[in-house]
Amino acid sequence: MALRIAKAELPDELKQGMIDQLGAVMEPAEVLWHNPKVAQDGLGLGRLVAQWDAADESLKSFAHMAVAAQVGCSWCLDVGYFQAQNENLDLKKASQVPRWRESEVFTPLERDVMEYAEAMTNTPPTVTDELYAGLLDRVGPAAMVELTTYIAFVNFSTRGNTAHGISSQGFSEACEIPLEARA
Template identity: 35%
Template sequence: MVVGTRIPTVTPRQAGLLTRIGYWYSKRRFGAVPEPFAVMANHPKLMRAAGVHETLVERASTVLPANIREIAVYRTARTIGCSWCVDFGTMLMRHSDLNIDKLQHIDDFATSPHYSDDERAAIAYADAMTATPPTVTDEQVTDLKRRFGSQGVMELTYQIALENSRARGYAALGITDQGFSKDACRVPWAED
Protein backbone atom coordinates (compact mmCIF):
# COMPACT_ATOMS: atom_id res chain seq x y z
CA MET A 1 0.00 0.00 0.00
CA VAL A 2 1.27 3.43 -0.97
CA VAL A 3 1.28 6.09 1.75
CA GLY A 4 1.77 9.42 0.05
CA THR A 5 2.95 9.83 -3.48
CA ARG A 6 5.89 7.82 -4.82
CA ILE A 7 7.45 11.06 -6.10
CA PRO A 8 7.19 13.89 -3.55
CA THR A 9 5.08 16.95 -4.24
CA VAL A 10 6.78 20.29 -4.90
CA THR A 11 5.79 22.87 -2.31
CA PRO A 12 5.16 26.49 -3.27
CA ARG A 13 8.44 27.41 -1.53
CA GLN A 14 10.31 24.93 -3.73
CA ALA A 15 8.51 25.88 -6.94
CA GLY A 16 9.62 28.31 -9.60
CA LEU A 17 7.59 31.36 -10.56
CA LEU A 18 5.57 29.72 -13.36
CA THR A 19 4.70 26.75 -11.16
CA ARG A 20 3.59 29.05 -8.33
CA ILE A 21 1.38 30.91 -10.82
CA GLY A 22 -0.06 27.54 -11.92
CA TYR A 23 -0.69 26.64 -8.27
CA TRP A 24 -2.45 29.97 -7.69
CA TYR A 25 -4.66 29.49 -10.75
CA SER A 26 -5.57 25.88 -9.94
CA LYS A 27 -6.29 26.71 -6.30
CA ARG A 28 -8.54 29.54 -7.45
CA ARG A 29 -10.33 27.31 -9.99
CA PHE A 30 -10.61 24.07 -7.99
CA GLY A 31 -10.31 25.18 -4.36
CA ALA A 32 -6.97 23.41 -3.89
CA VAL A 33 -3.92 22.51 -5.89
CA PRO A 34 -4.58 19.10 -7.44
CA GLU A 35 -1.95 16.68 -6.21
CA PRO A 36 -1.04 15.50 -9.73
CA PHE A 37 0.01 19.10 -10.50
CA ALA A 38 2.21 19.21 -7.38
CA VAL A 39 3.85 15.90 -8.32
CA MET A 40 4.22 16.88 -11.99
CA ALA A 41 5.97 20.07 -10.81
CA ASN A 42 9.07 17.94 -10.34
CA HIS A 43 9.41 18.35 -14.12
CA PRO A 44 8.20 21.91 -14.81
CA LYS A 45 8.39 21.62 -18.61
CA LEU A 46 6.19 18.51 -18.60
CA MET A 47 3.84 20.18 -16.12
CA ARG A 48 3.40 23.15 -18.45
CA ALA A 49 2.96 20.87 -21.47
CA ALA A 50 0.32 18.84 -19.62
CA GLY A 51 -1.46 22.02 -18.51
CA VAL A 52 -1.57 23.38 -22.05
CA HIS A 53 -2.74 20.01 -23.38
CA GLU A 54 -5.52 19.67 -20.79
CA THR A 55 -6.68 23.24 -21.48
CA LEU A 56 -6.78 22.66 -25.23
CA VAL A 57 -8.63 19.36 -24.85
CA GLU A 58 -11.17 21.01 -22.53
CA ARG A 59 -11.77 23.83 -25.02
CA ALA A 60 -12.02 21.44 -27.99
CA SER A 61 -14.47 19.07 -26.30
CA THR A 62 -17.71 20.70 -27.40
CA VAL A 63 -19.43 18.09 -29.56
CA LEU A 64 -20.58 15.54 -26.99
CA PRO A 65 -23.06 16.43 -24.29
CA ALA A 66 -21.18 16.85 -20.99
CA ASN A 67 -23.05 13.96 -19.35
CA ILE A 68 -21.86 11.53 -22.06
CA ARG A 69 -18.24 12.66 -21.90
CA GLU A 70 -18.07 12.78 -18.11
CA ILE A 71 -19.77 9.43 -17.48
CA ALA A 72 -17.37 7.69 -19.91
CA VAL A 73 -14.35 9.33 -18.29
CA TYR A 74 -15.64 8.46 -14.81
CA ARG A 75 -16.20 4.84 -15.81
CA THR A 76 -12.67 4.64 -17.19
CA ALA A 77 -11.15 6.03 -13.99
CA ARG A 78 -13.23 3.67 -11.88
CA THR A 79 -12.35 0.65 -14.00
CA ILE A 80 -8.63 1.39 -13.73
CA GLY A 81 -8.99 2.09 -10.02
CA CYS A 82 -7.67 5.65 -9.86
CA SER A 83 -9.25 7.05 -6.72
CA TRP A 84 -7.91 10.54 -7.50
CA CYS A 85 -9.56 10.58 -10.92
CA VAL A 86 -12.85 9.30 -9.50
CA ASP A 87 -12.74 11.96 -6.78
CA PHE A 88 -11.85 14.84 -9.12
CA GLY A 89 -14.24 13.62 -11.84
CA THR A 90 -17.12 13.52 -9.38
CA MET A 91 -16.40 17.12 -8.42
CA LEU A 92 -16.29 18.20 -12.08
CA MET A 93 -19.62 16.45 -12.71
CA ARG A 94 -21.18 18.15 -9.69
CA HIS A 95 -19.90 21.58 -10.80
CA SER A 96 -21.39 20.93 -14.26
CA ASP A 97 -24.76 20.30 -12.59
CA LEU A 98 -24.72 16.66 -13.70
CA ASN A 99 -26.48 13.98 -11.70
CA ILE A 100 -23.80 12.41 -9.50
CA ASP A 101 -26.32 10.28 -7.61
CA LYS A 102 -26.47 7.96 -10.61
CA LEU A 103 -22.79 7.08 -10.10
CA GLN A 104 -23.75 4.63 -7.36
CA HIS A 105 -25.56 2.59 -10.03
CA ILE A 106 -22.75 2.50 -12.58
CA ASP A 107 -22.01 -1.20 -12.09
CA ASP A 108 -25.56 -1.89 -13.29
CA PHE A 109 -25.50 0.68 -16.10
CA ALA A 110 -26.71 -1.81 -18.72
CA THR A 111 -30.03 -2.34 -16.93
CA SER A 112 -30.30 0.63 -14.58
CA PRO A 113 -33.11 3.11 -15.33
CA HIS A 114 -30.72 5.85 -14.18
CA TYR A 115 -28.87 5.76 -17.53
CA SER A 116 -30.00 6.76 -21.00
CA ASP A 117 -29.28 4.59 -24.03
CA ASP A 118 -26.61 7.11 -25.12
CA GLU A 119 -24.92 6.94 -21.72
CA ARG A 120 -25.03 3.12 -21.81
CA ALA A 121 -23.37 3.12 -25.24
CA ALA A 122 -20.63 5.51 -24.03
CA ILE A 123 -19.98 3.47 -20.88
CA ALA A 124 -19.79 0.22 -22.85
CA TYR A 125 -17.33 1.90 -25.24
CA ALA A 126 -15.23 3.09 -22.29
CA ASP A 127 -15.16 -0.48 -20.99
CA ALA A 128 -14.17 -1.86 -24.41
CA MET A 129 -11.41 0.73 -24.85
CA THR A 130 -10.06 0.24 -21.33
CA ALA A 131 -9.95 -3.56 -21.55
CA THR A 132 -6.54 -5.13 -22.11
CA PRO A 133 -6.43 -5.78 -24.99
CA PRO A 134 -9.17 -3.42 -26.18
CA THR A 135 -12.41 -5.14 -27.25
CA VAL A 136 -13.99 -2.39 -29.37
CA THR A 137 -16.07 -3.71 -32.29
CA ASP A 138 -17.00 -2.25 -35.67
CA GLU A 139 -20.66 -2.47 -34.65
CA GLN A 140 -20.00 -0.46 -31.52
CA VAL A 141 -18.31 2.37 -33.43
CA THR A 142 -21.06 2.35 -36.07
CA ASP A 143 -23.65 2.70 -33.31
CA LEU A 144 -21.70 5.54 -31.68
CA LYS A 145 -21.38 7.36 -35.04
CA ARG A 146 -25.15 7.12 -35.44
CA ARG A 147 -25.63 8.59 -31.97
CA PHE A 148 -22.91 11.25 -31.86
CA GLY A 149 -21.49 11.65 -35.39
CA SER A 150 -17.88 11.13 -36.39
CA GLN A 151 -16.66 14.14 -34.40
CA GLY A 152 -18.52 12.90 -31.35
CA VAL A 153 -16.88 9.48 -31.65
CA MET A 154 -13.47 11.13 -32.01
CA GLU A 155 -14.11 13.26 -28.92
CA LEU A 156 -15.35 10.29 -26.90
CA THR A 157 -12.40 8.16 -28.01
CA TYR A 158 -9.89 10.88 -27.18
CA GLN A 159 -11.40 11.57 -23.76
CA ILE A 160 -11.43 7.87 -22.82
CA ALA A 161 -7.85 7.39 -24.07
CA LEU A 162 -6.71 10.49 -22.16
CA GLU A 163 -8.35 9.23 -18.97
CA ASN A 164 -6.63 5.88 -19.43
CA SER A 165 -3.32 7.76 -19.55
CA ARG A 166 -4.12 9.96 -16.55
CA ALA A 167 -5.51 7.18 -14.38
CA ARG A 168 -2.68 4.76 -15.09
CA GLY A 169 -0.04 7.45 -14.54
CA TYR A 170 -1.54 8.70 -11.29
CA ALA A 171 -1.96 5.15 -9.98
CA ALA A 172 1.69 4.42 -10.83
CA LEU A 173 2.80 7.52 -8.92
CA GLY A 174 0.68 6.66 -5.86
CA ILE A 175 -1.61 9.67 -6.23
CA THR A 176 -4.89 8.99 -4.42
CA ASP A 177 -8.15 10.82 -3.76
CA GLN A 178 -7.80 14.29 -2.36
CA GLY A 179 -11.32 15.05 -1.15
CA PHE A 180 -12.52 17.15 -4.09
CA SER A 181 -15.81 15.29 -4.29
CA LYS A 182 -16.45 15.94 -0.61
CA ASP A 183 -15.45 19.63 -0.58
CA ALA A 184 -12.72 18.80 1.93
CA CYS A 185 -9.59 19.40 -0.10
CA ARG A 186 -6.26 18.44 1.39
CA VAL A 187 -3.32 20.56 0.33
CA PRO A 188 -0.49 18.10 -0.45
CA TRP A 189 2.23 20.07 1.30
CA ALA A 190 0.20 21.03 4.41
CA GLU A 191 2.37 18.74 6.55
CA ASP A 192 5.62 20.56 5.55
Protein backbone atom coordinates (compact mmCIF):
# COMPACT_ATOMS: atom_id res chain seq x y z
CA MET A 1 0.00 0.00 0.00
CA ALA A 2 1.32 3.43 -0.88
CA LEU A 3 0.82 6.60 1.11
CA ARG A 4 -2.12 8.59 -0.18
CA ILE A 5 -0.73 11.89 1.16
CA ALA A 6 2.86 13.08 1.34
CA LYS A 7 4.64 13.16 4.67
CA ALA A 8 4.85 16.54 6.38
CA GLU A 9 8.03 17.78 8.05
CA LEU A 10 8.00 17.23 11.81
CA PRO A 11 9.74 19.52 14.31
CA ASP A 12 13.25 18.24 15.08
CA GLU A 13 12.49 17.73 18.79
CA LEU A 14 9.48 15.53 18.01
CA LYS A 15 11.45 13.52 15.45
CA GLN A 16 14.27 12.95 17.91
CA GLY A 17 11.87 11.82 20.62
CA MET A 18 10.41 9.19 18.30
CA ILE A 19 13.85 8.04 17.22
CA ASP A 20 14.91 7.73 20.86
CA GLN A 21 11.78 5.72 21.71
CA LEU A 22 11.30 3.56 18.60
CA GLY A 23 14.46 3.94 16.57
CA ALA A 24 12.55 5.67 13.75
CA VAL A 25 10.09 8.47 13.07
CA MET A 26 6.50 7.21 13.12
CA GLU A 27 4.95 7.55 9.68
CA PRO A 28 1.44 8.25 11.06
CA ALA A 29 2.80 11.33 12.84
CA GLU A 30 4.44 12.53 9.62
CA VAL A 31 1.15 12.18 7.77
CA LEU A 32 -0.98 13.77 10.48
CA TRP A 33 1.43 16.69 10.89
CA HIS A 34 -0.26 18.36 7.91
CA ASN A 35 -2.66 19.44 10.67
CA PRO A 36 -0.43 19.84 13.76
CA LYS A 37 -3.40 20.28 16.09
CA VAL A 38 -4.88 16.93 15.00
CA ALA A 39 -1.44 15.28 15.21
CA GLN A 40 -0.63 16.66 18.66
CA ASP A 41 -4.05 15.79 20.06
CA GLY A 42 -3.83 12.29 18.60
CA LEU A 43 -0.35 11.73 20.02
CA GLY A 44 -1.49 13.17 23.35
CA LEU A 45 -4.49 10.87 23.47
CA GLY A 46 -2.22 7.93 22.69
CA ARG A 47 0.04 8.88 25.61
CA LEU A 48 -2.97 9.09 27.94
CA VAL A 49 -4.32 5.74 26.78
CA ALA A 50 -0.89 4.18 27.41
CA GLN A 51 -1.13 5.22 31.08
CA TRP A 52 -4.33 3.28 31.75
CA ASP A 53 -3.62 0.37 34.06
CA ALA A 54 -6.85 -1.40 35.05
CA ALA A 55 -6.66 -4.01 32.27
CA ASP A 56 -3.84 -6.50 31.84
CA GLU A 57 -1.21 -5.27 29.34
CA SER A 58 -1.06 -8.61 27.54
CA LEU A 59 -4.81 -8.59 26.99
CA LYS A 60 -4.67 -5.04 25.62
CA SER A 61 -1.73 -5.95 23.39
CA PHE A 62 -3.53 -8.99 21.98
CA ALA A 63 -6.70 -6.92 21.46
CA HIS A 64 -4.67 -4.22 19.66
CA MET A 65 -3.06 -6.72 17.34
CA ALA A 66 -6.36 -8.55 16.68
CA VAL A 67 -7.99 -5.27 15.60
CA ALA A 68 -4.97 -4.34 13.46
CA ALA A 69 -5.00 -7.74 11.74
CA GLN A 70 -8.74 -7.54 11.07
CA VAL A 71 -8.67 -3.97 9.75
CA GLY A 72 -5.52 -4.64 7.75
CA CYS A 73 -3.33 -2.00 9.39
CA SER A 74 0.11 -3.48 8.84
CA TRP A 75 1.71 -0.48 10.59
CA CYS A 76 -0.36 -1.06 13.74
CA LEU A 77 0.30 -4.80 13.73
CA ASP A 78 4.00 -4.18 13.18
CA VAL A 79 4.40 -1.60 15.96
CA GLY A 80 2.08 -3.52 18.29
CA TYR A 81 4.27 -6.61 18.02
CA PHE A 82 7.42 -4.51 18.51
CA GLN A 83 5.89 -2.92 21.62
CA ALA A 84 4.94 -6.36 22.97
CA GLN A 85 8.62 -7.28 22.84
CA ASN A 86 9.68 -4.04 24.53
CA GLU A 87 7.11 -4.58 27.30
CA ASN A 88 8.43 -8.12 27.88
CA LEU A 89 5.13 -9.72 26.94
CA ASP A 90 4.94 -13.31 25.69
CA LEU A 91 6.26 -13.02 22.11
CA LYS A 92 5.33 -16.59 21.25
CA LYS A 93 1.71 -15.69 21.92
CA ALA A 94 1.95 -12.21 20.40
CA SER A 95 3.36 -13.68 17.18
CA GLN A 96 0.27 -15.86 16.86
CA VAL A 97 -2.37 -13.12 17.23
CA PRO A 98 -3.04 -12.75 13.47
CA ARG A 99 -4.05 -16.43 13.44
CA TRP A 100 -5.32 -16.72 17.01
CA ARG A 101 -8.31 -18.89 16.10
CA GLU A 102 -6.04 -21.63 14.71
CA SER A 103 -3.37 -21.32 17.41
CA GLU A 104 -3.36 -23.34 20.63
CA VAL A 105 -1.19 -20.99 22.73
CA PHE A 106 -3.94 -18.73 24.09
CA THR A 107 -5.95 -19.07 27.29
CA PRO A 108 -9.77 -18.96 27.16
CA LEU A 109 -9.68 -15.38 28.52
CA GLU A 110 -7.19 -14.26 25.86
CA ARG A 111 -9.33 -15.87 23.15
CA ASP A 112 -12.44 -14.11 24.44
CA VAL A 113 -10.63 -10.76 24.50
CA MET A 114 -9.56 -11.18 20.86
CA GLU A 115 -13.06 -12.31 19.91
CA TYR A 116 -14.42 -9.22 21.68
CA ALA A 117 -11.93 -6.97 19.88
CA GLU A 118 -12.97 -8.40 16.52
CA ALA A 119 -16.67 -8.16 17.41
CA MET A 120 -16.20 -4.48 18.30
CA THR A 121 -14.35 -3.96 15.02
CA ASN A 122 -17.04 -5.49 12.82
CA THR A 123 -19.39 -3.08 11.08
CA PRO A 124 -21.88 -3.07 12.61
CA PRO A 125 -20.39 -4.32 15.89
CA THR A 126 -21.35 -7.91 16.73
CA VAL A 127 -20.69 -7.93 20.49
CA THR A 128 -23.11 -10.28 22.23
CA ASP A 129 -24.47 -9.94 25.74
CA GLU A 130 -22.96 -13.35 26.53
CA LEU A 131 -19.45 -12.40 25.38
CA TYR A 132 -19.57 -9.07 27.22
CA ALA A 133 -20.92 -10.61 30.44
CA GLY A 134 -18.33 -13.40 30.37
CA LEU A 135 -15.49 -10.91 30.08
CA LEU A 136 -16.98 -8.59 32.69
CA ASP A 137 -17.20 -11.48 35.17
CA ARG A 138 -13.53 -12.35 34.65
CA VAL A 139 -11.86 -8.94 34.38
CA GLY A 140 -14.16 -6.72 36.49
CA PRO A 141 -15.88 -3.41 35.68
CA ALA A 142 -12.82 -1.11 35.65
CA ALA A 143 -10.85 -3.37 33.32
CA MET A 144 -13.90 -3.96 31.11
CA VAL A 145 -14.46 -0.24 30.63
CA GLU A 146 -10.74 0.24 29.92
CA LEU A 147 -10.55 -2.69 27.51
CA THR A 148 -13.63 -1.51 25.60
CA THR A 149 -12.38 2.07 25.33
CA TYR A 150 -8.89 0.86 24.41
CA ILE A 151 -10.29 -1.26 21.57
CA ALA A 152 -12.34 1.72 20.36
CA PHE A 153 -9.17 3.86 20.37
CA VAL A 154 -7.28 1.19 18.42
CA ASN A 155 -10.10 1.13 15.85
CA PHE A 156 -9.77 4.92 15.53
CA SER A 157 -6.03 4.60 14.91
CA THR A 158 -6.05 1.55 12.64
CA ARG A 159 -8.79 2.84 10.41
CA GLY A 160 -7.18 6.26 10.03
CA ASN A 161 -3.78 4.77 9.26
CA THR A 162 -5.25 2.39 6.70
CA ALA A 163 -7.25 5.15 5.00
CA HIS A 164 -4.08 7.26 4.67
CA GLY A 165 -2.22 4.31 3.13
CA ILE A 166 0.24 3.98 6.02
CA SER A 167 1.92 0.58 6.13
CA SER A 168 4.51 -1.33 8.13
CA GLN A 169 7.82 0.36 8.88
CA GLY A 170 9.54 -2.92 9.78
CA PHE A 171 9.58 -2.49 13.57
CA SER A 172 8.74 -6.17 14.10
CA GLU A 173 11.86 -7.24 12.20
CA ALA A 174 13.79 -6.56 15.42
CA CYS A 175 11.78 -9.29 17.20
CA GLU A 176 13.33 -12.73 17.60
CA ILE A 177 10.11 -14.61 16.71
CA PRO A 178 8.54 -13.87 13.30
CA LEU A 179 5.01 -12.50 13.27
CA GLU A 180 2.50 -14.92 11.74
CA ALA A 181 0.28 -13.88 8.86
CA ARG A 182 -3.50 -13.73 9.28
CA ALA A 183 -5.15 -16.99 8.25
